[in-house]
Amino acid sequence: MIMKNGKECFCHGKTNKTGKFLEASLLLLLKKECVHGYGLMEQLEKLGLTEEEMNVSTLYRTLRKMENHGFVSSDWKESEEGPKKRVYKITDEGLAELEDWIQVFEERKKRIEKFISVYETEC
Template identity: 40%
Template sequence: MCKNGCSCNLPADRLLQPLLLFLLKLQPSHGYELIQRLARLDLLEGETDPTTVYRNLRRMEQEELVSSSWEAAETGPARRQYAITTRGEELLHAWMAAIRRQKEKLDRFIGLYEQSLSR
């Protein structure tokens, strides 16, 4: 919530899919590691709910955007390792084009707002 009482937060869940795809493009990872990397990026409002991340990863696997395999750990249980697929990379490129278009619109809005302040 903004200091003036409005709920101005942009929907962070809209960015979760492209962020996960981007992180997996950089490096295949397991779910917990992805959650930690998301937190370090600090691009989402608040803490990232692990359930939401895992739900998105499962859905993205069903849509063939990511693949997964079990990785045996030296200590502890095996973990599911996720990697981006070719289809996932194509979607990430499409996301980036859409985000750039949205950024241009937001930049125009900010410019118009700032102009109105100087009147």
């Protein structure tokens, strides 16, 4: 991650999508409509993910993993233009999982706010 001051973070993984943010984001996008992998990558920008932060390998691996867990299901779709697409659809389990993620994110947000407030008051 590149910081405001232009520096590159020393530590691997000090990004903002850490903690399976991608997985939750995919569920959110798929709640709205059925999309294929490549299309999801383009839509991730909506959630503030930049092109540099994205990783095609991780995206496809995550989608297959989520299908194994039963959060999404997929069907191959022949398209007139371009190669076949594996179109993903969210399942009922996936919808429940997304609700869990909302709870988790609310908690994460509180924890971050606590951290920042301690930093500002105690230091």
